[in-house]
Amino acid sequence: MAGEKAVSETVLVVGGGMSGVTAAVEIAEVGYDVIIVEKRPYLGGRVVQLYQYFPKLCPPLCGMEINYRRIKSNPRIKVFTLAEVQGISGQEGNFDVTIKINPRYVNTNCTACGKCVDACPIERPSEFDYGLGNTKAIYLPYEMSFPMKYVIDDKYCDKCGKCVEACPYNAIDLNEAPKDFTVKVASIVWATGWRPYDATKMDNLGFGQYKNVITNVMMERLAAPNGPTKGKIVRPSDNGSIESVAFVQCAGSRDENHLPFCSAICCLASMKQATYVREQYPTAKIYIFYIDLRPFGRFEEFYNRVKQDENVFFIKGKVAKVTENPNTKKITVEAEDILSGVKTRKEVDLVVLATGMEPTTRGEKLPFEAMCDDLGFLVSDLQRPGIYPAGCVRMPMDVMTCVKDATAAALKAIQSIVRR
Numbered sequence: 001m002a003g004e005k006a007v008s009e010t011v012l013v014v015g016g017g018m019s020g021v022t023a024a025v026e027i028a029e030v031g032y033d034v035i036i037v038e039k040r041p042y043l044g045g046r047v048v049q050l051y052q053y054f055p056k057l058c059p060p061l062c063g064m065e066i067n068y069r070r071i072k073s074n075p076r077i078k079v080f081t082l083a084e085v086q087g088i089s090g091q092e093g094n095f096d097v098t099i100k101i102n103p104r105y106v107n108t109n110c111t112a113c114g115k116c117v118d119a120c121p122i123e124r125p126s127e128f129d130y131g132l133g134n135t136k137a138i139y140l141p142y143e144m145s146f147p148m149k150y151v152i153d154d155k156y157c158d159k160c161g162k163c164v165e166a167c168p169y170n171a172i173d174l175n176e177a178p179k180d181f182t183v184k185v186a187s188i189v190w191a192t193g194w195r196p197y198d199a200t201k202m203d204n205l206g207f208g209q210y211k212n213v214i215t216n217v218m219m220e221r222l223a224a225p226n227g228p229t230k231g232k233i234v235r236p237s238d239n240g241s242i243e244s245v246a247f248v249q250c251a252g253s254r255d256e257n258h259l260p261f262c263s264a265i266c267c268l269a270s271m272k273q274a275t276y277v278r279e280q281y282p283t284a285k286i287y288i289f290y291i292d293l294r295p296f297g298r299f300e301e302f303y304n305r306v307k308q309d310e311n312v313f314f315i316k317g318k319v320a321k322v323t324e325n326p327n328t329k330k331i332t333v334e335a336e337d338i339l340s341g342v343k344t345r346k347e348v349d350l351v352v353l354a355t356g357m358e359p360t361t362r363g364e365k366l367p368f369e370a371m372c373d374d375l376g377f378l379v380s381d382l383q384r385p386g387i388y389p390a391g392c393v394r395m396p397m398d399v400m401t402c403v404k405d406a407t408a409a410a411l412k413a414i415q416s417i418v419r420r
């Protein structure tokens with residue numbers, strides 16, 4: 001659109017995780033209007049499901065809360081949750097975007113009093129806890145949800161109406177229908193992030209077969225005080241305490257049959273999770289099975305700190321097999337210890353599979369002609385400016401890198417408005 005004025009001065013941000021929220025507040029604070037479209041009923045993305053951030057081990061909700069305040073105080077930002085982009089046409093400076101909003105069934109009268117939850121007779125597995133716990137069919141996604149509103153999961157709700165009777169504020173409408181509308185925007189930041197690689201695809205690692213084999217994202221929920229066990233790390237088979245844990249690195253990653261790339265954060269995530277276990281169980285033994293350790297850049301210091309722990313053992317070897325003792329539910333992990341050349345077997349209470357971050361664009365059809373690399377990550381199409389990827393949909397990265405990446409994408413999105 002060289003030489004032409006943008007028809008719209010609004011930017012659309014798709015995905016309301018750390019990357020999308022960062023891009024949105026940076027753009028709005030420069031003085032442009034922003035629309036955030038988020039598929040889930042709440043903002044925050046996957047970081048709000050984490051217990052702590054490496055390397056400082058601080059709670060992710062603090063950083064997110066600051067962003068929520070920036071959104072609330074900025075009238076330039078409009079947030080649509082339970083929303084998805086259906087179609088995009090036009091070009092830089094003048095895109096027409098169709099957005100579909102799915103029903104929440106709970107309106108702005110909701111004060112989050114929780115009476116509806118007490119009345120609801122139906123339970124559903126909590127996707128926020130990666131299936132480790134349940135919620136009612138009407139639920140608050142998490143205690144600091146943005147927006148602070150309940151939502152009904154219509155896959156489970158049978159519309160019995162008990163929540164409607166219990167609500168003192170007339171905040172529930174079980175007949176709410178989906179809505180479509182079209183907006184004009186100058187540019188788009190695509191920040192739809194990642195999903196955990198499906199661990200059931202690795203037959204040899206026991207996920208889905210043995211309860212005491214979990215994934216790294218589930219471990220975050222087990223350790224989180226707002227998680228299904230209120231932060232107590234226990235064996236899922238019997239809620240028993242833990243004396244030993246094995247972390248299986250590169251579970252599916254750097255493997256042509258699964259995810260042929262390194263997710264960059266899994267080594268650090270397992271080291272961080274080792275500190276969760278050691279804090280709760282001072283005598284617990286931790287075995288980290290790895291191919292290569294990759295604590296990149298300044299994170300080397302965090303690795304050195306964890307390595308000094310005499311109860312944390314790093315074993316260089318790819319795990320070949322994970323089996324369960326059906327009587328004790330203990331899990332045996334087998335690998336060849338490459339440094340000693342000896343086959344090693346460790347029997348543990350809990351196995352954590354360090355599964356990688358798969359971009360949400362991998363194998364998915366997008367509502368525009370998207371350019372993805374051969375791993376499925378979205379790339380900037382230089383022939384068709386105006387749509388800019390940000391965060392883990394572009395490549396695997398930690399949160400601090402996401403913030404920088406999203407700020408860069410925000411600048412590109414603003415250039416699409418002011419470029420002449």
Ligand SMILES: Cc1cc2nc3c(=O)[nH]c(=O)nc-3n(C[C@H](O)[C@H](O)[C@H](O)COP(=O)(O)OP(=O)(O)OC[C@H]3O[C@@H](n4cnc5c(N)ncnc54)[C@H](O)[C@@H]3O)c2cc1C
Nearest residue numbers: 015017018019039045046053054192193194391392398399
């Ligand atoms: C086990 C584990 C532990 C980790 N621990 C740390 C840590 O301690 N420190 C650290 O720095 N990093 C950590 N990370 C990495 C961190 O989770 C990512 O850097 C971060 O989540 C990336 O944010 P994002 O916004 O790019 O993506 P996401 O968090 O995935 O957010 C994307 C958002 O887009 C939404 N979305 C998806 N598709 C659509 C669509 N079609 N339309 C609309 N919205 C959509 C999603 O619902 C989501 O809200 C960890 C990762 C793992 C796997």
